[in-house]
Amino acid sequence: MKLLIVDDNSDITKLVSNYMTMNNHECHTANDGRNGLNLIEKQSYDIVLLDLAMPSFSGSDIIHELANKGKLKKQKVVIFTASSKPDSEIDQFLKLGVHSCLKKPIDPDELVSYLENIEGEKLRH
């Protein structure tokens, strides 16, 4: 699997990257919203793991950008967030085409198995 994780916390991105590599997957990281968006637009990934709360250009901003360009139909995005956002907000993202939402903290092994499980799933429209 080719994964992109976008999170401003470099410890987290490093951790996930290590675990993905341990499990023989390819993992790219971005610690900045803009960089993340650039990477998404330039390359295709199996899954994008997206943190919501990032300074200056947040995960929600990325989602809206992708939605506007119709890219969510092609790119599987999983939200990854620690903040307890109200269900309604998460539902909005799901309606836009986001695949699912994972709550931090999550055990990295569990994260890897989850991502492996959904890798084969078809995208909803």
Next chain:
Amino acid sequence: MNNFLQQPKYQHTRYVIFLIIGAIIITLILIGSNEYEKSQQYIIQEKKEHVKSIFTHQLQRKEAQLGTIASALSAFYANSNEVTDKEFNHFTKQLLQNVPEIKNVFILKNGKIMQSYPHFEFEEKNFDSFFSEYPIEIDNTKLITLQYPSFQENQQILLSFPFSYLINADVIFSNEYKILLYDPSNPESVIYAASYQDNTKYLESIEFSQSENDNKLTLSYHTDMFGKKIQDNYTVLIDIWDPSFEPSDQLFSYVARGGLIIFALILPMLLISREKSAQKERKVSADLVKINKKLHDIDRHKDEFSAMITHELKTPLVPIIGFAKMLTKKGIGTELNDQQLDAVHTIHRNAKRLEKLINDIMDARKLEMGKLKFEKEKISVDKFLENLESAYSSTLEEKGIKFTVDSDCSNIQISADESRLRQVFDNIISNAIKFVPQKDGTIQVTCKKQSETILFAIKDNGVGIPPSEQKNMFKKFYQVDTSERRKSEGSGLGLAICKGIINHFGGKIWLESDGKTGSTFFFRLPFLSA
């Protein structure tokens, strides 16, 4: 107007207004009662005038009547040289038919009674010596005697009649009047008194009370009637008193006035004191509103604060736990020696402990606020219990604890949140693992099917929980032994969270222990029919 008055800064204006209202009421009462008195007096005066005029007219009529009789008699004697007894009697009889009240007619010559009708027996007697007292009395009736002049020389005509002829009070109004007739020759002396209170007529004297005296009507009637032993041109003095002459209900009116004045004084005071207490209340409730708002703010800030804190606390734990775990994994080119591995295990274990603590705090708070989210799943009891055993197998092996699961609940399903139910079991079982003895520890999990519920029980052979502590076990932060010697780690939140979760599922959790040989935790959950 109301709102204007209720503002605190107009408080003094309010007081002044109340006092003014009171003063106005008092003034109105005084004016009103004065007017009332005046009108009463006016009515009484009217009444007295009325009585006076009636009496005066009556006296005038009687005077005229008597005068006519006397003149007729005088003329009768003037026209005849000699008047026989028979002629006299006949004539007088005719005359008296008009005025039957006249008791007796006397014809005197030089003081000697020449004729007397109808009482013949008085003839030939000397009037003054026979009738020595005045008023004279005939047949037990006191009589006024009036003397009239005659055309004949040395002749006097006397008419005697009862007092009631002159002073007929039937024209007055009530049954309670008092009348005094004074002897005109001696104005201090009463010659006739009548009080119709007890229907008595003619009393020697009558007492007027102070108030009656103050309110009596004094009638003075000037007359030309000549009376025997009554001076010429005398003035008849009559004192008349009737209850209607008194201003009515004086006592009542004083009481009423006094009462109303007191009321008018009290009213402003009552209003003022009520105003003061209303003010106090307003201030108190304004303060309460303020305090309430402050408390809400504090509460909200607390919530926001703790939400933020727990989020911030959790975030670093992710890489700590993650990397520590990673280091313990074999076959990824990061082999550590035993000592290093042990160190990493320690880091991992403590990070996990911290994570659980934070999660427990969050869960406990959310349960308290009713904000903990629960999924609704159908859980197969058998499968759940199977998974349970495997989850703990490594720790149990390590510590040599014997773990058994006994269930008669095949094919039973319950509606619950599986992870939360796991949380309950985790809390209780990890407690049990802490407290069972080193070598012969046993933990027995049982599941019994009852009529509408399933009864789970987790029994250990640890130190037990003293009965005195048992009721506190499910309270937040409660720990049996908080001393330095305590073996257990833990926040004291686990059981409180279990209780919150079981209660949410509609069940009940409790414990039994003799305090020595171990404890059993029971919890009952309703099940869905198989």
